[in-house]
Amino acid sequence: MTEAAVRQAFADQAVICTAAGAPFTGRVCRLIGERLTAEGEVGRRVLGWTGVASHQGDALPLRLMGGLHALARSGRDKALSAIYPPATAPDDEAVWSMVGRVLVEQAAFLSPWLDGPPQTNEVGRSAALMAGLLVLADRFGLPFALYELGASAGLNTVLDRYSYRLGEIEAGMVGSPVRLTPTWTGVSPPRGDVEIARRAGVDRNPLDVRDPATRARLAAYVWADQRERLARLEAALDLAAADPPPIDQADAADWLEANLSTAPETGVCRVVMHTIAYQYFSPEGQARIRARLAATGARATEDAPLAWLSFEAMSDTVDRRPTLDLTVWPGGETQRLAICQPHGAEIDWKI
Ligand SMILES: C[S@@+](CC[C@H](N)C(=O)[O-])C[C@H]1O[C@@H](n2cnc3c(N)ncnc32)[C@H](O)[C@@H]1O
Incomplete structure (x- = not known):
């Protein structure tokens, strides 16, 4: 160069x-x-x-x-x-x-x-994920099992601990010290209860929310001017430290194959989700993730559904704005739910 x-x-x-x-x-x-x-x-x-x-x-x-x-x-x-x-x-x-x-x-x-790439954990993206979970809650009315890929410190794995205003509806935990109110365009997402039955995450370099070095590292990569983002990150880290998100150290594809059973699981909606992480997985890893989703999805039923919720920068949007895409099994249909600002500050709801 x-x-x-x-x-x-x-x-x-x-x-x-x-x-x-x-x-x-x-x-x-x-x-x-x-x-x-x-x-x-x-x-x-x-x-x-x-x-x-x-x-x-x-x-x-x-x-x-x-x-x-x-x-x-x-x-x-x-x-x-x-x-x-x-x-x-x-x-x-x-x-x-x-x-x-x-x-x-x-x-x-x-x-x-x-020496190494920046590593962030952007809490604002939880707003888009929560809107996606509301769509699933409306359709299936089931508690969720979350599987987050590329979870970093796991601040989005615990998205139910934050409070939200999404369009005209309130969601999440009332009175949470972390409140997300993205600028919303379009109709509101469905109102509903999001109950998390269990959660798990993976990152090849998981960050421990109780380690002061994690705080220093994550804060350093927030641009110094963005005081609100910094304050929100610190509040989310405080909240997470009280009950740390369970994030395993592994490659996302290896981990999903080991943790997402292809057998149907009745009474929960399993959701595989990721935010600005998929692009970092190898093409071979991405293919294995899609294959595991398809294999598990093939056996999904209305009582044992599977969802893939993706907040990723797609090349088919203006300025590569991230899109929130949802694929649901049974059926395996994909819907574009929203186009978003990269940190989740603006959500243009499309359904
Ligand atoms: C840009 S960060 C996004 C973190 C978080 N999802 C967020 O939105 O704030 C991408 C994350 O993916 C992780 N990652 C990259 N490749 C991975 C892989 N093959 N398996 C697991 N995690 C990976 C990185 O360590 C990093 O934490």
């Missing part, structure tokens, strides 16, 4: 962050793209990146933004913390003098953040 392509990846990420309501993060990205030099380990590694730096590849700008935000939150460089939100940022020259300095001086802290 050329240095110019790396700089372009930061410029492109800057535009994305700014458009998504994170102007400070966008500005830091832009300044790095324009002004980073090869002085110091971080500059050398970034400008000499051998993989694909862009969002579609290694998401290098987001790795570095995560490291800088973690550094600002840690308080180990007070001057950097002082320019990060919620503080009002100074002008470009002052921001760059600070960021350019820490990129060199704090290489030992920042360099490890370049």
